Amino acid sequence: MNAWPVIHRELRAEARHTFNYWLRLLGVSLLLSIFVMMMLDPQGSASKPGAKLFGNLNTALFIAIWLLVPLLTADCISRERREGTLGLLFLTPLTSRGVVVGKGLIHALRAATLLLATLPVLALPFLLGGVTWREGVMALLVNLSSVCLALAAGLIASSQCTQWNRALFLAEVLAAIFLLGFGGLFTFALLLQVAAPFVPGFTWRGVSFGEMLTGAAILCTDVAGMWSEAFGSLPAAANRAWLQTVGEGALVAIFASGLMVLRVARRLERTRQEQPPTARQLRWQRFFLAPLFWKSLFRSKMRRRLERNPVGWLQQRSAAARITKWGWCLFVIAVESSMAAEDDFVRYQLPLALLLILGLAASAAGSFSHERQSGALELILVTPLSVGQIIFGRLRGVWGQLLPALGTVAVVCLFVFQAGSFDLLWPGDDDPNNNPNSASALFLLSSFVTIPGVGFYFSLSRRHFMTAWLLTLAVGLVLPWLTLWGGRWFFFLMHLNPLTYRFGTGTALAWATVLQIVFGAATGGLLYRNLHCRRFVLVS
Amino acid sequence: MSAAPPPDNNVPAVQTFALTRVYGSMIALNALNLTVNRGDLFGFIGSNGAGKTTTLRILATFLAPSAGTAQVLGHDVVRDADAVRHVIGYMPDFFGVYKDMEVTEYLDFFGACYKIPSSQREKTVNDVLELVGLSEKKGALIGALSRGMQQRLGLARVLIHDPQLLLLDEPASGLDPRARIEMMAILQELQKMGKTIIISSHILSELETLCNRVAIIEKGKLIYTGQAQGVRDQMATGRVFWVRVIGDEVRAVELLKARPEINQVEQTEGRLKVTLNDHDTDPGCVAETLVHGGVKLVGLEEEELGLEEVFMRVTRGETQ
Ligand SMILES: Nc1ncnc2c1ncn2[C@@H]1O[C@H](COP(=O)(O)OP(=O)(O)OP(=O)(O)O)[C@@H](O)[C@H]1O
Numbered sequence: 002m003n004a005w006p007v008i009h010r011e012l013r014a015e016a017r018h019t020f021n022y023w024l025r026l027l028g029v030s031l032l033l034s035i036f037v038m039m040m041l042d043p044q045g046s047a048s049k050p051g052a053k054l055f056g057n058l059n060t061a062l063f064i065a066i067w068l069l070v071p072l073l074t075a076d077c078i079s080r081e082r083r084e085g086t087l088g089l090l091f092l093t094p095l096t097s098r099g100v101v102v103g104k105g106l107i108h109a110l111r112a113a114t115l116l117l118a119t120l121p122v123l124a125l126p127f128l129l130g131g132v133t134w135r136e137g138v139m140a141l142l143v144n145l146s147s148v149c150l151a152l153a154a155g156l157i158a159s160s161q162c163t164q165w166n167r168a169l170f171l172a173e174v175l176a177a178i179f180l181l182g183f184g185g186l187f188t189f190a191l192l193l194q195v196a197a198p199f200v201p202g203f204t205w206r207g208v209s210f211g212e213m214l215t216g217a218a219i220l221c222t223d224v225a226g227m228w229s230e231a232f233g234s235l236p237a238a239a240n241r242a243w244l245q246t247v248g249e250g251a252l253v254a255i256f257a258s259g260l261m262v263l264r265v266a267r268r269l270e271r272t273r274q275e276q277p278p279t280a281r282q283l284r285w286q287r288f289f290l291a292p293l294f295w296k297s298l299f300r301s302k303m304r305r306r307l308e309r310n311p312v313g314w315l316q317q318r319s320a321a322a323r324i325t326k327w328g329w330c331l332f333v334i335a336v337e338s339s340m341a342a343e344d345d346f347v348r349y350q351l352p353l354a355l356l357l358i359l360g361l362a363a364s365a366a367g368s369f370s371h372e373r374q375s376g377a378l379e380l381i382l383v384t385p386l387s388v389g390q391i392i393f394g395r396l397r398g399v400w401g402q403l404l405p406a407l408g409t410v411a412v413v414c415l416f417v418f419q420a421g422s423f424d425l426l427w428p429g430d431d432d433p434n435n436n437p438n439s440a441s442a443l444f445l446l447s448s449f450v451t452i453p454g455v456g457f458y459f460s461l462s463r464r465h466f467m468t469a470w471l472l473t474l475a476v477g478l479v480l481p482w483l484t485l486w487g488g489r490w491f492f493f494l495m496h497l498n499p500l501t502y503r504f505g506t507g508t509a510l511a512w513a514t515v516l517q518i519v520f521g522a523a524t525g526g527l528l529y530r531n532l533h534c535r536r537f538v539l540v541s
Numbered sequence: 542m543s544a545a546p547p548p549d550n551n552v553p554a555v556q557t558f559a560l561t562r563v564y565g566s567m568i569a570l571n572a573l574n575l576t577v578n579r580g581d582l583f584g585f586i587g588s589n590g591a592g593k594t595t596t597l598r599i600l601a602t603f604l605a606p607s608a609g610t611a612q613v614l615g616h617d618v619v620r621d622a623d624a625v626r627h628v629i630g631y632m633p634d635f636f637g638v639y640k641d642m643e644v645t646e647y648l649d650f651f652g653a654c655y656k657i658p659s660s661q662r663e664k665t666v667n668d669v670l671e672l673v674g675l676s677e678k679k680g681a682l683i684g685a686l687s688r689g690m691q692q693r694l695g696l697a698r699v700l701i702h703d704p705q706l707l708l709l710d711e712p713a714s715g716l717d718p719r720a721r722i723e724m725m726a727i728l729q730e731l732q733k734m735g736k737t738i739i740i741s742s743h744i745l746s747e748l749e750t751l752c753n754r755v756a757i758i759e760k761g762k763l764i765y766t767g768q769a770q771g772v773r774d775q776m777a778t779g780r781v782f783w784v785r786v787i788g789d790e791v792r793a794v795e796l797l798k799a800r801p802e803i804n805q806v807e808q809t810e811g812r813l814k815v816t817l818n819d820h821d822t823d824p825g826c827v828a829e830t831l832v833h834g835g836v837k838l839v840g841l842e843e844e845e846l847g848l849e850e851v852f853m854r855v856t857r858g859e860t861q
């Protein structure tokens with residue numbers, strides 16, 4: 002197996018991307034901001050601040066690994082296939098195993114540099130005290146297994162798909178499955194080897210599914226420094242067994258992901274040539290995806306859409322677009338109905354809506370990349386379509402894709418509030434006067450309106466989808482809040498303003514909404530100008 | 542579906558003034574002054590990276606020039622971009638197709654982009670497909686078309702809104718010989734219909750017979766523009782003659798080499814290859830020298846330089 006040429010090539014290509022530096026910077030600043038926020042939190046300074054801080058930082062890292070590593074890996078093989086270089090690689094004496102392993106190693110290296118960059122921040126809690134080497138080792142092992150599994154998810158997705166957006170989607174779905182599997186097995190092993198023998202009064206009957214989930218989350222992430230608390234309450238033998246289980250878990254995870262990577266290589270060997278869909282596949286596609294009822298109505302609707310705005314039509318014409326649209330909707334319905342029995346049902350609405358907003362940002366940030374790759378963007382831009390038509394066509398397309406899903410969430414919320422449950426959508430302590438629920442709704446609505454514009458702007462001005470997506474989220478969601486907090490602290494430090502009193506969640510949300518609209522409008526203006534002057538990155 | 546009428550019928554189809562485009566520190570186009578008259582079938586020649594695509598992209602309003610201006614049928618490509626877009630058809634050097642669309646769907650889409658009323662569109666689509674010979678592929682997925690067919694589809698797309706000026710970036714590069722000849726015939730037909738066509742290509746021999754005017758650019762600079770047939774006369778820096786003598790060839794060489802107007806004399810296969818200093822040198826001096834020197838001259842003919850050879854001489858394969 003010869004993976005060296007692939008590694009060499011990837012290293013050179015990676016060194017040219019400034020994205021990696023930004024990613025590391027982002028990771029470090031994220032962790033630092035958690036650190037600062039915890040230090041500023043008046044309740045945080047209670048007992049064992051070091052352990053709590055360490056736990057929270059590690060949680061952030063854990064989430065970042067599972068979110069980012071699959072996304073970063075997902076396009077590595079599919080891109081070669083799309084650009085036709087995969088076939089060329091296989092014409093050389095390189096084997097598919099060399100290609101896959103080389104790619105995997107490079108992305109592992111990339112993840113490792115991300116981890117390394119965050120190490121100095123992770124060292125801070127040790128200085129604060131209350132964190133032992135045991136937690137350090139456990140965190141390292143858990144994160145290592147996470148990186149391996151997340152990498153495997155990305156590589157599998159990448160070897161299966163040709164289009165990058167499908168690869169990204171599949172990578173995240175696989176990562177979610179792996180995370181659930183890993184977390185479940187790991188928790189089970191811990192219950193078996195630590196809880197059952199060492200915790201007095203533990204019975205298998207008493208463990209409900211909800212507890213299992215919460216337990217798994219704590220065991221994997223050390224959120225709020227729970228590990229250190231558990232260490233304190235368990236006998237030394239239990240602690241040893243725990244550490245041993247974590248070690249075994251890591252070994253299993255690494256071994257499993259290695260096996261999966263090898264399987265990917267084997268599969269790639271067989272499917273390296275892009276096959277056109279067979280007659281049977283086409284027939285099935287037609288059967289499932291073509292509209293069955295009201296065909297002529299559907300057709301005339303599409304025709305009218307084409308007359309009104311060809312760009313909008315472009316986004317809605319394909320079966321894939323319809324699948325995405327109704328897929329999101331089904332997903333929301335599934336989540337809502339499985340959560341309906343929970344007590345704090347309302348609390349799940351906000352994360353769900355935010356997830357949809359993430360999806361909205363992704364589809365906006367990737368919206369021009371397909372055209373840019375196929376060169377159709379160049380053709381569209383030399384037609385007399387106005388800039389407004391291009392932007393609004395796209396907007397309608399992106400909105401239309403998530404509208405059924407978001408509408409479902411909105412209807413559920415309305416229904417719940419009608420039924421008389423006055424729980425808060427947005428977590429926070431509040432007086433009922435500054436209505437946080439309507440403020441949350443307003444914030445979500447303005448996110449829904451502004452984020453696609455921001456996404457389009459970055460989709461045209463950035464070469465890579467990931468950069469565009471992260472920047473969209475940064476400008477569309479994070480920047481308003483950062484400005485808000487920065488402004489508050491500025492006024493506070495300057496003793497300038499009545500804002501020094503703690504203002505409620507509702508007010509904060511309202512301000513964030515205003516800022517978001519301001520930033521969104523500014524980016525929208527830039528987008529218009531850039532499209533008008535045809536100023537954007539050309540090559541993909 | 543006629544395009545907006547140009548402001549003045551006497552303005553050239555394309556005129557650029559010191560057109561410059563810079564990518565970072567790289568000057569892709571360097572103060573290009575180019576004029577293309579109406580009704581021309583204009584060949585745009587240059588080696589790889591000479592700046593052909595850049596020029597065409599600017600003319601197609603896709604790229605803004607860094608300096609200088611360009612006018613298409615009297616409209617400025619920056620200020621009047623919208624008017625320009627109505628009257629041009631631009632075919633890039635790649636296909637720009639949606640592989641998951643059907644052929645007619647694709648043309649329909651671009652027809653809608655050009656605001657062709659839907660009542661006319663179906664007929665127009667059929668017409669252009671007929672013209673490029675893709676009629677029997679109407680319902681096919683574009684991804685399943687061959688490279689040459691995709692290229693013909695690109696040509697069909699360019700023609701769909703009946704533009705007055707066609708900007709074609711290497712339109713024949715993927716076509717088989719037969720299709721290439723057919724495409725050339727289509728282009729000539731379009732020229733007869735009064736359209737102006739700018740075509741960039743590496744296939745020089747074809748441009749020579751096809752185009753009435755050509756421009757050669759190198760490193761973003763224009764080095765020749767004029768009649769396609771006149772290229773040789775103007776560009777052949779030194780004309781070349783083949784001379785056949787009876788008797789003492791060595792003496793003939795000595796005699797010829799002594800003349801200041803003659804640059805080079807070579808002996809090959811019983812003939813002498815005589816290269817004059819420059820284009821304006823009177824070729825009569827060759828015969829005169831030999832006859833006066835007492836050498837028997839039995840043959841004297843000028844070597845025909847093709848466009849290709851001219852191109853090679855002029856550009857010397859210099860790329861940036
Ligand atoms: N997007 C870009 N970014 C940076 N440089 C570019 C870009 N596009 C073109 N160039 C540079 O501009 C110069 C002219 O390129 P252009 O594409 O116009 O050449 P061309 O004459 O069309 O060549 P070819 O015959 O290969 O198509 C080249 O040196 C190229 O490297």
Ligand SMILES: [Mg+2]
Nearest residue numbers: 593594634710
């Ligand atoms: Mg070119």
